Amino acid sequence: MMRGFIAISILAVSLCPASMSAQTSRAAAAKSAIPRASDGKPDLTGVWQGGSTQRGSWEQANGGVGVGGSGRDPSAPVALSSNDRPANREGAPYQPWAAQKVLEAFNRRGIDDPTSQCLPAGLPRTVMLGLFPQQIVQTPTQIIMLYEYMNVFRVIPLNAKHPDDIIPSYTGNSVGRWDGDTLVVDVTGFNDKTWLAGTGTFHTEALHVTERFTRIDKDQINYEVTMEDPNVLTKPWTLRSTLMLREGTRLEEYVCAENNIDPDRYEKLLKEGVKFTRE
């Protein structure tokens, strides 16, 4: 009995350090696999796809059922569109009157979506969508983020203060700083013409967004975003997503106004009384 106990103890003692050291070395390997810039900071430079957890090239990651939203087609990908609320996501913490407004937009099937007017999608929606790639260009003093969707860009100076004469805009004014290996971006100066994440998720010019970009290995950046707007929310709203590296993909042009016939068609639906709203 005692001999058996000793044998198990020796086995346990001999196995645990081995597994712990294996974990430690794996962690070390993962850390070393994070590409670093000349200043030692993680290098976020690259072309990325939001809203995906698949590794590999664009083609590898988006093959099969293809890229582009959920819908209700059985052959559709499991990933959701940027207008959708994932089933596992906590409801957005809107004040009751504001929640009613969000619900009304949902029941109108998103025809009031600012992007249907070819307007920029705002934050964090632009970062989290996956149909279009985004590119990060990192320097020691500023970080540039380029988004194919709506041809939007962000210039993010590091260790700088927001200017005191901000003009409210769709993508706001961003300043960044490094918190260890995490890039923290503080964004203010938004207009009130975008949706945050999901159909009808409106906000006011008081919106304050804090983003945390953490490159955890060669292929993945963990993205955490907190939205604060005391005019419409009851508390800060935090979402988590990922950006996946898409080597070999290049950003293309997206000139939305070229042939945008959607608003006219929505108007026609309403005018002709075609039933499209939810009950």
Added chain:
Amino acid sequence: MARRITEMCVLVGLLISAMPLGAHHSFGAEYDVNKPITLTGTITKVEWTNPHSHFYLDVTDSKGTVVNWKFEGYNPAVLYRVGWKKDLMLKPGDKITVSGWQARDGGNWAHSREITLPDGKKLFFGPPAGTGDGGNTPAVEVR
């Protein structure tokens, strides 16, 4: 144990990660998920335009009448990444089969999903049904 923890971490990670993928205007308002259609016909015109592309298809109905249908799909950059080659594929005169969903007003226009090309190759030309209309659950809790 470590593997189990890793598996749990992966599972939890998958559960908590919000995965918004597309950013399309509301296809759900204009097209009816309850009106799936598959049509075979001849391409008459293709518009490779933003924010959405369109193609027109001559389809002969059961009475022998030719009807021109209009289909909507992804913009040129997304189509390029899907594998489409402008002017080399989907040319006027090509006979193709397309599956998708008809407009809510019952007209001869539809949201395209999959196209079968003359050589039998299948490619997506648009996203799944219902994309962009807000999904099944609103962003807020409904009480």
